[in-house]
Amino acid sequence: MVKLKSNDDKEFEVEEAAVIQSEMIKNMIEDGCATSVIPLPNIDSKTLIKVIEYLNKHINMGKAAETGEEDDLKEFDEQFVNMGWEELFDVIMAANYLNIHELMELCCQSAADRLKNKSVRAVREMLKITNDLTEEEEQEIINDAPWAFEGPEIDDTVN
């Protein structure tokens, strides 16, 4: 068992087999740097719980293919990314920091799927981005490829 500590001082015990899906922790263990508790100063307990839930579910991924649990895992992944933007970004930050390739992939794909059909305005609002382009610059971008800015699929809602 490996002990992880979130930045709000909560400790979690995780099986080594599960936790080494994180390249970062795997390297720490291999280098003998993971003696008692591994502090994770960038991750809060709420996010860490999500990450551990993912690690535990995916621990037997190799076996899943053999036992026909692939669909089960797919369903879990779909449910897993069913969270708000802020939560999703927290998990992406944590996955990036811990270097968990599959989790990063899953969450970034989910973020991309949500953005795909959004309007420029909706993206700015969802991600709280300030537009620093001048009106002329923005118009120039639109004029260069007007087809990309029109179409029934473009969604102006923020969610």
Added chain:
Amino acid sequence: MDKKLVIAAVDVIASNTDILCEILVRLPASSLIRFSAVCKLWYSIIMSMPFRIHHSRCLAFANALPPTGIYFYNCLAKVQNLESLSLTDNVSSLPPLHDELTTSTAIGGDVVEVIDFKVTQSCNGLFMCILTERSNTSTSRKGLVYNPVNKFRYVLPTCTVSDEWEYYNLISYPEPPYYKALCATYLAGGNLGVSSMGLYMLEGDSWRHCGSMDATGHGFDSGVFWNGAIHWIGVYFSVYFVVSSEEVGRIELPMAPRGPCNQKLRYFGESGGHLHLIRVKNLYAKKFIVLELDKDTLTWSMKYRVHLAKLISTFPEMAQQTPSGTQYAYSILSLIRGEMEEDSVLLLTIPGKVVTYNLVLKTVNVIRELPGEVHDTLRFDHLSSYQYTASFAPGEDWTIDPK
């Protein structure tokens, strides 16, 4: 209580280039063109060559993506333009093709006018087109590789081995520039009744001979890239050229459905990594099967059984009474495999409409109106439409040195 931290994560990602790239690279090129207007940081990421190369590479490896849309020749319109077709509301808008390609250019006082252009293949966001140009002195026919998203255009060098017609094919390739071009042309001096096809691969600015094959009874204007090879369909078998090994071969076709009609081929095309073939016993058959080629055994087997009875009862104008019996007016534009099996559809033209016929659920959706005479519905064929996925290919900075 976590509100402050949480907002911070959104802020961090929106301005963290590495993580932002990880998300953006998973978006279709058409969305990215739009999102370049979000802010300066996004603009600079999306416009940068490393990002575009990365994006092209990801797309080249994800070969099972459903298309972002269809371009098709509306042979009912007065001017035969290539029109774009959105399949559902979820499909992105498509860049225009026609205007960009038919602009005349002036080269040293000699005005070159494009008098005709025809798309012959679509692959990886790139189109293979045949341009017919007329200048003051001559008329010439050229192959052109074109990407409407970044307006990349590359005029293929002429492959001057014979005076025969040249057929150009696009090959999706997982390394920059993410495409290769193959030229097939009839070789002179074949025995009586036997024609031989020479194959040439584009390398730099010239064509290298890479093989030849017996060409009897094959339509070389409809090469399809699938599973690392170009396939050309014939009557009794198809022939192919494997890009990596430069091996040529042929695949037996199952017996065609018996019937009075000579032209049995209704569809031959690739979608989502699957190669499909539809042959019918006659032009107006309301039942037919869709065959799929197995990657490992290279044998054809039945994938879908199609019965258009429900479609015909919904659109009774499809049934035409003729002296030789009832006939059904429709043609097959395309077969599109969805991400999910139950999203797989046939795109059909019927009198006055383009519809999708779901191959699994057997449901029908009207995609758009298509004004024209009933008989015109039959004028479309499988060479009328091209599935398209927007990309930034070739990804490299071709604007600095187009050669």
